[in-house]
Amino acid sequence: MAKALTGEQEQERSGTDWWGEARGIFWLVLAVLGFHSLIAKPFYIPSESMMPTLLVGDRLVVTKYPYGYSYVTPTFHMLPFIEGRLFGSLPERGDIVIVTPTDQRTDYIKRVIGLPGETIEMHGGIVYLNGRAVQRERLGNRALKVDGNLTCDKNHYPGALGRNAAGELVCNVQIIRETLPNGKSYDTIDIGSMRADNFPPLRIPAGHVFLMGDNRDNSADSRMTQEQQGLGGPVPIENIGGRAEFITFSLDGSASWNPLSWAGSFRSGRAGDSLHPDRAGE
Secondary structure: OOOOOOHHHHHHHHOOOHHHHHHHHHHHHHHHHHHHHHOEEEEEOOOOOOOOOOOOOEEEEEEOOOOOEOOOOOOOOOOOOOOOOEOOOOOOOOOEEEEOOOOOOOOEEEEEEEOOOOEEEEEOOEEEEOOEEOEEEEEEEEEEEOEOOEOOOOOOOOOOEEEOOOOOEEEEEEEEEEEOOOOEEEEEEEOOOOHHHOEEEEEOOOOEEEEEOOEHHHOOOOOOOHHHOOOOOOEEHHHEEEEEEEEEEEEOOOOOOOHHHOHHHEOOOOOOOEOOOEEOOO
16 A cells, blocks of 8 residues: 655655745845845946946945945835935035935936035036035146047047047046045046036035036036926935945946857956045145
């Protein structure tokens, strides 16, 4: 007479435990989403608005906890605007942050320039905070290597395309180093006289910050309306999703479907670069 199999023996005999495998994958995905939402997540730079600090093709780490948590904290932005932050704190002037405009699902990455209650204005490309000009130092031209992710389009960088001593194509851009009132400094790009170089005094409302890109003449930020693909003025601190920490690696856009091309597409010298602004004098 055949002996009845136990449940465990029957499971062994039937092969893979698909339900157990599915549960394992579910908990793994949940853990990854939880880490990305609450601790840190990778971020890809798709635009040139933060050059020269960040290049198209840079991959970086954004931490989610420095300013607390809000409705934009989850990896997938599905919630409507909710006022307030849990364990909230104000970003520091000079921080690079990711921001999701109200009623949008796309993350932007910009630098915090103005804080709540301050008056900000811009004249001839010079930023004024509470009536005082932000310190600027002209550092001359910097030759950025042209590649698949940095094309030096003549409409955005008129007259900037050239060649270096080795005959390589480069984009020659004028670098201006700004130092904010708290001593934080960073490099910006100045293409020339542009409409965005001027705006009248604006008082930043309570609970809001004013954000700008380092590539001042090619950045849709708090100076632009949402119809212009900008941030529509100062943004609520609830819309800040995290702080940029460091670059993990960078790609020059030359990679194809062929895996043999992948290694050659890495830009050298960018992995590990901190994205915290320098202190004046460093």
